[in-house]
Amino acid sequence: MDVFTLFGANAIILLVMALGFLAAYARRRENWWPAWIAANLVLALALLLFITLPGERSWLIAIPNTLLAIGFGLRWRAAHLFTASPTGWMPVWLPACAVIGAFALPQAFGAGTVFALVNVILGAQASAIAWHFWRERAPASFSSHGLVAAYAVMALSFGMRVIEGIAFFDGLTTYFPLGGTLPFHLVIAVVHTSASGAFALSIAYERTALQMRDERDSAQRQAQDLGRLAERDALTGLLNRRAIEPRFAELRAVGFSALAVVDLDHFKRVNDAFGHLRGDEALRAVAAALAPDEDCLAARMGGEEFILLLRGDDARGRVEARRQAIARRVAADIPGLPGVVTASVGLVELPREGLANLAFAELYAAADRLLYDAKSGGRNRLIAERLSLFAAPAPRTSTEAA
Structure with a gap:
């Protein structure tokens, strides 16, 4: 399977998962779903641009790479919203600005350096998300451990790309090398996009079920309290x-x-x-x-x-x-x-x-x-x-x- 087919497969999976997130958001309007939906759409657009941008204008590869950084930043934000942790917009825009900066100074950074730096940034983002889900994992939840594994594997794959960029530091003449570890990296990305989306939906539904159970128990307790109040004289308490x-x-x-x-x-x-x-x-x-x-x-x-x-x-x-x-x-x-x-x-x-x-x-x-x-x-x-x-x-x- 060629790399462009793998790019397309990843984009399709991301779009399908975005529809799944949208359906979940329509059922229960939790605040993390818009960030997750936006992340998937931005990542899918980045992958489609990798396919469609003309190869002879290699500096245009800065656009999809920047979008990748924004997409992973939005996923970081979604992860923090999901666990009700402190969040902000700096982790979304700062990595993207760093990617733009790497491409903006071609004289200072060669193709190999830019390639390695971009993958360092993306690997750091995936690692941060994996670490967050690890800290906030539910001990009895298979899905929360699955999310940790999905982002950890993706972080390792970006790390592999960093090593490739360093190893062929002087040999890289393009910011978008189609050979080397790219096919294997895209296969891992297919696994990651599928698993992370499925586990995100699964853990969200687990959480929804727990919330619904808590709401039901709370309603039952309130009904019992009201029942007890109905059996008590308001003045004397008898x-x-x-x-x-x-x-x-x-x-x-x-x-x-x-x-x-x-x-x-x-x-x-x-x-x-x-x-x-x-x-x-x-x-x-x-x-x-x-x-x-x-x-x-x-x-x-x-x-x-x-x-x-x-x-x-x-x-x-x-x-x-x-x-x-x-x-x-x-x-x-x-x-x-x-x-x-x-x-x-x-x-x-x-x-x-x-x-x-x-x-x-x-x-x-x-x-x-x-x-x-x-x-x-x-x-x-x-x-x-x-x-x-x-x-x-x-x-x-x-x-x-x-």
Whole structure:
């Protein structure tokens, strides 16, 4: 295969890869794709100019060589954009200016010197890109290691061309020798253009897949956070009814068998006399007094009404302790609030076995009736009842605060 066919093959591969980069850019508009597309187009133009420029005007070879330096500079920029590393335009234009300078002083530099200098510049650019991808490689990514190898091999090929220029320093009479290592260099370039393009697309899609996974996980976490927020009372931070009722069967299964409805006595007077801001402070103090833990779930039902769902022994004693703690906690957290904020409670305890199908609404209704009795009986008290498997209900007990 002659060198001009190899030049054309490289140009075609670069153009095809540029279309692949353009398709990737159309899907996700990451900022590195334009630089990669531009690099491929500039490199393809350089290779086509090597084919079409007249051989007798050898100084025109400065144009495609300068374009090669610009193309590799754009690839350096694309690599840095891809890894979100610091970048700029100096590494794009400085090598190109160096190539122009080498061709601009034909008396100072002969053809062999210019040939070697240009390949030193291009080899240094390929080495810099390979080194960057090596530093930024993903340990588990085959594609990132492939990019390192593709640019390292290209850098070695330019190095081979440098050695050729030095070895035939005085024998070169043209800036564009068609023999020597050029055919082998162009075969390596075919491998490089194919591999670097394929690996660039591959690593970009790997990264896109990782980003999409991260976005999905983030969306799921946000949905979970929103779900948790939807199950929390915004004022007190306690659970709300939405967090309890749908899971009541599960909670029963893990031992929660007592439900207490807690309602603050004459709380409207606090809001009317001192404003809702002080009332909200009092509600937060009540939430703290209810002291939820792993065996006692606390939820705000709305307004000044709360529920406690308990498991374990002595549910009645634990609820009564929390009821009495309300007045102390409100007085401590809101000094200067005249009067005592008390609470009435209706408590229903289920038998440890049986009544497994009892719905939350039924248990809540039973506790609410006991709360009504506590309110009717003078408030500031707890009335409890243990449900039975038999028709006759267990006797009620009442506790009034001292």
